[in-house]
Amino acid sequence: MLDLAWHKTPLLIQKLLPSLRWRENPEKKTIYLTFDDGPIPELTPKILQILSTHNAVATFFCVGDNISKHPEIFKQVVSAGHTVGNHTYNHVKGWKLNSQDYLENIDLCQAKIDELSNPNKKIFRPPYGQIKPSQANKLKRSGFKIIMWDVLSKDYETNLNHEKALNAIINATRSGSIIVFHDNIKAQNNVLTLLPLYINHFKKKGFKFESL
Numbered sequence: 001m002l003d004l005a006w007h008k009t010p011l012l013i014q015k016l017l018p019s020l021r022w023r024e025n026p027e028k029k030t031i032y033l034t035f036d037d038g039p040i041p042e043l044t045p046k047i048l049q050i051l052s053t054h055n056a057v058a059t060f061f062c063v064g065d066n067i068s069k070h071p072e073i074f075k076q077v078v079s080a081g082h083t084v085g086n087h088t089y090n091h092v093k094g095w096k097l098n099s100q101d102y103l104e105n106i107d108l109c110q111a112k113i114d115e116l117s118n119p120n121k122k123i124f125r126p127p128y129g130q131i132k133p134s135q136a137n138k139l140k141r142s143g144f145k146i147i148m149w150d151v152l153s154k155d156y157e158t159n160l161n162h163e164k165a166l167n168a169i170i171n172a173t174r175s176g177s178i179i180v181f182h183d184n185i186k187a188q189n190n191v192l193t194l195l196p197l198y199i200n201h202f203k204k205k206g207f208k209f210e211s212l
Contacts, residue, residue: 007152007165008172014150020136021212023150026176030208033058033199034149036087036125038183039066039073046192047183048080054199056209058082060183061125061147064089064109071116078117083211085123085147086110094131102135106144123147123212147212151179153198155190162193169194170201178212 014022024032033051038044039062051058060077062084067074077084089108097105106124113119124144126135136146151172154165173179179198181191199209 007168009150020146020148022148023176023178024212029175029206030210031202032178032212033209034061034178035181035183036061037063039070039077041070041073042185043188044073044183048076050196056199057211059085059212061085061087063087063091064112067112074116084113084117085125086113087125088127091127093128094126094135099135099138103138149180150177153181153194155182155187155194160190166194166197
């Protein structure tokens with residue numbers, strides 16, 4: 001099994017799995033902010049405010065159960081112009097489920113996304129980065145683009161040193177990087193601290209922040 005819990009996803013892993021999207025438009029001075037696990041009322045609106053302040057657009061990979069519980073927050077994400085993606089209905093691990101159960105869970109989430117928005121694309125990120133080749137192949141055949149990441153903020157770590165983490169993700173970022181933050185309770189303090197500092201750093205260097 002692959003360990004994907006590095007700040008910088010090793011290039012070897014990216015090359016071994018080229019059908020998964022790790023980076024986007026490397027020729028452009030653009031960074032792709034992504035947020036996993038929401039939407040939740042305690043944090044997602046605060047992230048939306050930070051993004052609005054900095055004129056940054058992002059992609060939110062949403063858990064279907066959270067969409068069902070907080071449809072008004074989901075609609076805020078959509079109305080703010082951000083892209084929404086599928087993160088399964090119950091945040092399940094692909095390595096632990098058979099393909100039928102895993103794909104059914106993804107379909108439940110997609111049905112909720114389609115009900116409350118009008119997506120022009122189907123994008124999916126596997127929780128924990130865990131997905132079997134058979135599951136990935138079936139998803140791609142059904143029209144999904146599978147988005148992984150080039151940079152991981154590790155904002156879910158409870159004892160994260162903000163200065164070290166900020167330096168690590170800044171050093172790991174390059175043109176076209178897809179970076180993962182989280183809009184879940186565990187990450188709240190870390191993401192609210194790191195996100196504006198990270199955006200400010202790259203704005204000063206002329207980078208733009210776009211959605212996938």
